[in-house]
Amino acid sequence: MTDEKWQAIIRNDASYDDKFFYAVKTTGIFCRPSCKSRVPKKENVRIFQNAEQALSEHFRPCKRCKPTGQRLPNHEWVEQITQCIDMNYSETLTLEILADMCHGSPYHLHRIFKRIKGITPVEYVQQTRIAKAMEYLIHSDKAIADIAMTVGIPNTSYFITLFKTKTGHTPTDYRQLNRNKHTTEVLQNGRKK
Incomplete structure (x- = not known):
């Protein structure tokens, strides 16, 4: 991407609309240079000559600047x-x-x-974070505080409370229950062979 195009994105320069479109890898959205959305990180931006190219790469049109001229359903x-x-x-x-x-x-x-x-x-974000935490609890030896931080909940007390509310178990209990269950399954499968 040229510095000129990057500057057009930063300035929301409407004179560059239809000269190029930019997509943001982390959101999967593409926009016109004049879009008033938050400026993305430069390393996450891809440039396209037209909207069709962005669509063919599976980027979706921005709901705010409507780069295809149509409203996103x-x-x-x-x-x-x-x-x-x-x-x-x-x-x-x-x-x-x-x-x-x-x-x-x-x-x-x-x-x-x-x-x-x-x-x-917000509920979806919490569900996603708790589901990821469950995976870490079963498949890693990371400390509870580290897991909380990794899934985006830096307050360990809040993480433990939220985890218990969503699963009915504390993270420590959940880890122990599922490790015991996993060990039992492995032993049973080993006996069946």
Whole structure:
């Protein structure tokens, strides 16, 4: 990417609209240079000559700047939001940050996401983080505090409380129960051979 194009993105320069489009790898969204969304990290940007190229690479049009001239259907936008959460769950993800990353307003994002998914974006973020924590608890020897930090919950006490609320077990109990279950299954499978 040339410095000229990067400067056009940073400045939201409308004079570059239709001269190129840019996509952000971490969100899966592509925009016009004039898009008012948060400036992405330069290393996450890909440049395309036209919207068709971006679409063929499986990037979705921005809901804010509408680079294809059409409005993105709500179910596709929610899919885009869930992918964004799945890729960035370990980072700070407030409703405002998600709305900025996925090119919409916080209120609209919350309302549409809940209508289509049946849960709020924050609940989805929590589910994703707890599911990742469960994997770490079973398949690693990482300390609880390290797992909490890795899944994006730096407050260990809050992590333990949230984990217990969502699973019915503390992280330590969950690890022990599932390791015992895994050991029993391995022994039983070994006897069957």
